[in-house]
Amino acid sequence: MKDISLEPIFLTVTADIQPLVKLTHGGINMTELRHAVDSMPFNSVYDFIRTAANHLTKEGRVQEAIERISEFDQAAQRMGEESGKLLDIHAALMQTITALHIHAGNIDEALASAATTLNLLAQEPRRKDEPFLSVLASLLYDIALIHSSRGQYKQAEREIEKAMKIFERLAKSSPERYGPAHLLAVNASTQIYRSRVKQAEALAACQNTTNACLRMVGEGIEDAGMRLVESLADEGHTLSQMCRQREAVQYFTRALKYLTKMEPEFSLRQLQLSIDLGEALLSVKGSREKGIHLLNTMLYKANKINAGAEHRRIVDILYNAKNNSMDIFAFWHKIFPR
Numbered sequence: 001m002k003d004i005s006l007e008p009i010f011l012t013v014t015a016d017i018q019p020l021v022k023l024t025h026g027g028i029n030m031t032e033l034r035h036a037v038d039s040m041p042f043n044s045v046y047d048f049i050r051t052a053a054n055h056l057t058k059e060g061r062v063q064e065a066i067e068r069i070s071e072f073d074q075a076a077q078r079m080g081e082e083s084g085k086l087l088d089i090h091a092a093l094m095q096t097i098t099a100l101h102i103h104a105g106n107i108d109e110a111l112a113s114a115a116t117t118l119n120l121l122a123q124e125p126r127r128k129d130e131p132f133l134s135v136l137a138s139l140l141y142d143i144a145l146i147h148s149s150r151g152q153y154k155q156a157e158r159e160i161e162k163a164m165k166i167f168e169r170l171a172k173s174s175p176e177r178y179g180p181a182h183l184l185a186v187n188a189s190t191q192i193y194r195s196r197v198k199q200a201e202a203l204a205a206c207q208n209t210t211n212a213c214l215r216m217v218g219e220g221i222e223d224a225g226m227r228l229v230e231s232l233a234d235e236g237h238t239l240s241q242m243c244r245q246r247e248a249v250q251y252f253t254r255a256l257k258y259l260t261k262m263e264p265e266f267s268l269r270q271l272q273l274s275i276d277l278g279e280a281l282l283s284v285k286g287s288r289e290k291g292i293h294l295l296n297t298m299l300y301k302a303n304k305i306n307a308g309a310e311h312r313r314i315v316d317i318l319y320n321a322k323n324n325s326m327d328i329f330a331f332w333h334k335i336f337p338r
Helices: 018-024 030-038 043-058 064-077 082-106 107-121 130-149 153-173 175-192 198-207 207-214 217-241 245-262 267-280 290-305 308-323 328-335
Strands: none
Touching: 030 207, 043 064, 043 082, 043 130, 064 082, 082 107, 082 130, 107 130, 130 153, 130 175, 153 175, 153 198, 153 207, 175 198, 175 207, 175 290, 198 207, 198 245, 207 217, 217 245, 217 267, 245 267, 267 290, 267 308, 290 308
């Protein structure tokens, strides 16, 4: 299962993790690590845990990552009463283990560790601080992916909607850290929501935060933003193939709008999406002239950037639009009136 919360771009590392990296270089002394963790800010600990887990995962050592984090979790719990910061660390460790299990395809184990994480967070359910919210939102994101993969869409929709709202809130105060997670949650919602209406409502609800994130410069933001653009474009293509051009126009328009925020200079991808939009507009009643105008404009831009294949595609679309004068369905209704 791809796009889990463990990805490096999901939560940008913004805290200083070097003290913990140096401490674990060449081996791990759990006692020293336990005391170091106790003296460091939560985000430093969370970023370190995620970075270490992702490093081992990339090397194909997922099971080792699960075992090491579980060992670390047991050591951390020996620090004292499970409350406050210790509770946050315990929950962060279990959330990371959940993501690792999902990556390994251990879905039952993932759900079990997710339940443990939720029980830990439920001990102080009214909290609104960053550690609590970031762990909860990441967990909900992962659980939504599991339920969606199992066809349990109602549960998945509730979870991804809550994750989006939390990440939107966090991104307003810390866009560099939480902007990519917010974009990836929005992206996941386009795949999880079964209703096109709900998809559109979800996209509209977090539009301002999404726009703000997309205007930022940063590798994580750009990668997450491009995934969102591609997902919207894919939805548009699917709707076009289903002859639902009016809805396709909405998705192509939004994808193009987001892409333009990331790429102020006109690009080949913008040209391709604009052609998709123009072709869809031709099939929507009342929008034919808009489509022709857009495609003619893109014809000029295709020449300008030497996009030969796209130029030929526009010419073909315009030619077919001009010569497709036989409306078969119009004749059908005259022969077989309702």
